[in-house]
Amino acid sequence: MSITLETEHSIKKKYPKRHNHYGFRDFFQFDPDKGTIVDWNGSQNILTTEDFIVGLVEGLQEEVGDASAATMYTIGCEWGTKDAFFFEKWFEKEFDRNVRQTNLMFLLETWWWPFTAQGWGRWEVDMGDRKQGFMFINIFDSAVARTLGDVGKPVCYLYAGLFAGFFTELVKKQLSCIEIQCYSMGETYCKFLLGGQDRIDAAAFWMNEGATARDIEKRLRAGDILR
Amino acid sequence: MIWNESLNTIDEIRPPRFYAIHIHTFVQRIALLREFTMLSQLERLSREVDGRYASDAELTFMIDYVRSFNLRVQTYQKLQELESTIIQQTYNRMRSIDPQIFVGVNREDLTRKCLYDMTCGLRATATAVLLNDLDTLQERLLFWLQTIMRSLGKTHTCDVLYSSLQEVVKQHLTPPQANLVCPILELNRRILGSVT
Amino acid sequence: MTGLDRIHIHYSDCSSYTPMYPQLLSVFDEAENRYLKPEELKLVGQYVASMPERLDTYRNLRERELEVMQAVANQLQAEMPQVSEEVLERCLKNALLMLRYCALSLLLNDEAILEQRFLSWIGPLAKLYDTKAIDSKLYRLLNQQLSKALSAKQMSYLSPSLALAQESLLSQSASVNAAAQR
Numbered sequence: 001m002s003i004t005l006e007t008e009h010s011i012k013k014k015y016p017k018r019h020n021h022y023g024f025r026d027f028f029q030f031d032p033d034k035g036t037i038v039d040w041n042g043s044q045n046i047l048t049t050e051d052f053i054v055g056l057v058e059g060l061q062e063e064v065g066d067a068s069a070a071t072m073y074t075i076g077c078e079w080g081t082k083d084a085f086f087f088e089k090w091f092e093k094e095f096d097r098n099v100r101q102t103n104l105m106f107l108l109e110t111w112w113w114p115f116t117a118q119g120w121g122r123w124e125v126d127m128g129d130r131k132q133g134f135m136f137i138n139i140f141d142s143a144v145a146r147t148l149g150d151v152g153k154p155v156c157y158l159y160a161g162l163f164a165g166f167f168t169e170l171v172k173k174q175l176s177c178i179e180i181q182c183y184s185m186g187e188t189y190c191k192f193l194l195g196g197q198d199r200i201d202a203a204a205f206w207m208n209e210g211a212t213a214r215d216i217e218k219r220l221r222a223g224d225i226l227r
Numbered sequence: 228m229i230w231n232e233s234l235n236t237i238d239e240i241r242p243p244r245f246y247a248i249h250i251h252t253f254v255q256r257i258a259l260l261r262e263f264t265m266l267s268q269l270e271r272l273s274r275e276v277d278g279r280y281a282s283d284a285e286l287t288f289m290i291d292y293v294r295s296f297n298l299r300v301q302t303y304q305k306l307q308e309l310e311s312t313i314i315q316q317t318y319n320r321m322r323s324i325d326p327q328i329f330v331g332v333n334r335e336d337l338t339r340k341c342l343y344d345m346t347c348g349l350r351a352t353a354t355a356v357l358l359n360d361l362d363t364l365q366e367r368l369l370f371w372l373q374t375i376m377r378s379l380g381k382t383h384t385c386d387v388l389y390s391s392l393q394e395v396v397k398q399h400l401t402p403p404q405a406n407l408v409c410p411i412l413e414l415n416r417r418i419l420g421s422v423t
Numbered sequence: 424m425t426g427l428d429r430i431h432i433h434y435s436d437c438s439s440y441t442p443m444y445p446q447l448l449s450v451f452d453e454a455e456n457r458y459l460k461p462e463e464l465k466l467v468g469q470y471v472a473s474m475p476e477r478l479d480t481y482r483n484l485r486e487r488e489l490e491v492m493q494a495v496a497n498q499l500q501a502e503m504p505q506v507s508e509e510v511l512e513r514c515l516k517n518a519l520l521m522l523r524y525c526a527l528s529l530l531l532n533d534e535a536i537l538e539q540r541f542l543s544w545i546g547p548l549a550k551l552y553d554t555k556a557i558d559s560k561l562y563r564l565l566n567q568q569l570s571k572a573l574s575a576k577q578m579s580y581l582s583p584s585l586a587l588a589q590e591s592l593l594s595q596s597a598s599v600n601a602a603a604q605r
Contacts (some may be wrong), residue, residue: 023367105378
């Protein structure tokens with residue numbers, strides 16, 4: 001997705017301690033001579049169109065059929081895992097403190113901002129059920145979902161994998177993620193459930209039976225599990 | 228040579244454009260701000276008129292800005308001059324509304340941090356007044372700050388801060404000057420001071 | 424209905440940031456840290472003060488463009504009857520674009536636009552087609568027509584970018600000729 005190079009971001013050089021650097025012109029540095037786009041954290045970026053997303057999804061579909069969902073989820077997981085390490089480094093550099101000594105919500109918002117700047121969408125994290133071992137993430141303007149439009153099924157496997165990979169690294173516990181509501185199913189935003197495999201399996205089963213995101217939330221909070 | 232026909236095919240000799248997804252996924256615009264936003268509008272203009280001329284309608288924002296410039300500079304300089312007074316009075320006002328507002332969760336004194344934030348906020352607002360640019364203010368500062376304030380549970384503080392600032396500013400500025408500043412402070416309050 | 428927002432990013436928007444209105448953008452950069460110094464405010468003020476005249480110049484160019492270019496086209500054709508219409512047309516189109524970019528440049532008081540949006544890609548094309556002789560004549564005629572259409576004050580706003588563009592384009596072709604003769 002992005003390669004870390006030792007490249008200089010000139011605005012960052014001038015204002016290294018500016019935390020609000022997510023405006024389009026702040027976050028990305030364009031160098032037409034080199035043909036590069038480098039972001040604040042030193043990653044190289046490429047600009048793509050919807051065609052890229054369509055190509056990725058349809059291409060995978062053609063190659064591996066129904067396994068494309070699982071493939072994208074796996075890609076997302078690897079991405080999330082790698083990104084966790086990358087994030088830890090740049091966070092500690094920017095804020096002069098360890099990720100584990102930081103307010104969790106602040107940490108998460110900071111993690112997600114580059115994704116928003118890159119066009120992956122806005123998010124909302126619901127940690128209300130954290131003690132029960134699961135949580136929800138809402139995504140507004142999912143790049144994948146908006147590209148594919150209303151296709152009648154969830155499509156944000158990449159995101160689900162990303163969250164699973166990242167949060168697993170963050171909390172050092174094996175977590176999985178499943179999309180329980182999607183823009184591509186006619187909803188206004190996408191909703192993800194993050195938790196242990198048993199919770200994810202339960203949600204998948206209920207979804208198969210026609211449960212809505214609302215239903216799933218209720219059942220999980222009531223302590224329902226799959227037998 | 229028939230010149231007119233040539234004008235229609237000017238696109239041939241220019242390189243192909245490429246498009247990018249840039250999904251603006253931010254908060255809804257506040258309706259009360261119908262002002263033009265200078266800096267970002269200049270940028271937008273230069274993109275949109277690529278290879279052609281702007282119409283008079285597309286140029287009106289520049290004329291409006293020129294007309295309002297003296298008042299903006301005046302206001303900017305007044306804010307600069309009165310900054311410490313405004314900050315001090317806002318601080319006092321906030322304390323009187325909520326005596327615990329500068330006390331942290333662990334009983335620590337947040338005064339210094341808050342005064343610093345207040346000052347930054349006021350300066351960013353002054354800049355937005357000078358350049359008449361709310362888009363840039365939002366994109367470069369407020370949208371990000373909103374998520375941070377929410378994550379740290381500071382929305383109530385921001386709400387009180389930016390309403391207090393408006394009251395104090397009205398006492399020191401003339402009505403035309405205050406009319407430039409207060410809508411921006413109100414924008415700050417709505418974006419930073421709301422929980423959802 | 425996806426209703427996606429698209430920003431059409433012309434390749435040259437991706438500039439290594441030489442801001443278009445350096446004074447204005449840098450104001451925001453420093454914003455949270457400090458207020459502008461009086462001399463910085465002055466710079467902003469100067470640009471704003473010049474805006475009405477720049478707007479007039481820009482509008483005048485816009486209104487007179489057709490008349491100016493038609494006169495140039497007629498004269499050029501008369502002076503160079505041996506050149507094909509196709510070639511003349513190409514040169515005139517390029518000159519038209521050049522004029523439009525110069526106009527935008529003077530309006531925003533930013534020569535970087537001219538360089539990044541126009542000269543960077545038209546240069547190589549000019550080299551390829553090697554139209555130096557025609558362009559020389561064309562620019563002479565164009566400048567004459569422009570001096571008639573614009574006031575002296577307006578010309579003073581246009582001249583810097585116009586000269587920059589013309590010099591740059593004429594020097595491009597020269598290097599090709601030199602190389603060809605070796």
